Amino acid sequence: xxxxxxxxxxxxxxxxxxxxxxxxxxxxxxxxxxxxxxxxxxxxxxxxxxxxxxxxxxxxxxxxxxxxxxxxxxxxxxxxxxxxxxxxxxxxxxxxxxxxxxxxxxxxxxxxxxxxxxxxxxxxxxxxxxxxxxxxxxxxxx
Numbered sequence: 683x684x685x686x687x688x689x690x691x692x693x694x695x696x697x698x699x700x701x702x703x704x705x706x707x708x709x710x711x712x713x714x715x716x717x718x719x720x721x722x723x724x725x726x727x728x729x730x731x732x733x734x735x736x737x738x739x740x741x742x743x744x745x746x747x748x749x750x751x752x753x754x755x756x757x758x759x760x761x762x763x764x765x766x767x768x769x770x771x772x773x774x775x776x777x778x779x780x781x782x783x784x785x786x787x788x789x790x791x792x793x794x795x796x797x798x799x800x801x802x803x804x805x806x807x808x809x810x811x812x813x814x815x816x817x818x819x820x821x822x823x824x
Contacts, residue, residue, distance in 0.1 A: 720751030727764050737771025740764060745776040748783055758787050762798035769803065781807040 712722045727743035744764050751757055765772070765780045772780060784807035787795035796804060 718746075718750040720747045720754055720757055723747035723750060724757055724761055724764075727761070727768075731764055731767065737768040739771070740768040741771030741776060744768060745772065745779060748779055752779075752783065753786070755790065758783060758790065759794050759798045762787060762795070762803065763800070766800045766803040781810050784808075785810075 712719055716722070723743045724747040727740050727747060730740045730743060744761050747757060747761055748765075762780075762784060765783070769777070769780070780803070784795065784799045784803055787798060788804065788808065799807070
């Protein structure tokens, strides 16, 4: 069996994702050529979700896709439903990344962001991004 990707980056990615076998459907060659292929990582996340793999396995692939192409508009909206379903599989740092992605999606297209992220993820993101409420003015001194 060929290694998924070569070099230190490949070993780190394979270790992070817990891979002991080749990636499905020809993704092995794709990642060997382009280890930071955001579309490939998103596809792998979708495949893992469809196969019922644990949230951590889905979350790791989603996070790599987000890091590889954080502002790719089609991926921005495609990854959010996966992120919402795999929320518990993300590390705290990855959860912060997901919330940033949801806030970016909201800034780009509110309707699509609402549809893609779902109410819980969007509420988390927007409450995190909202500025703190201003303190009421002090009462006048008597």
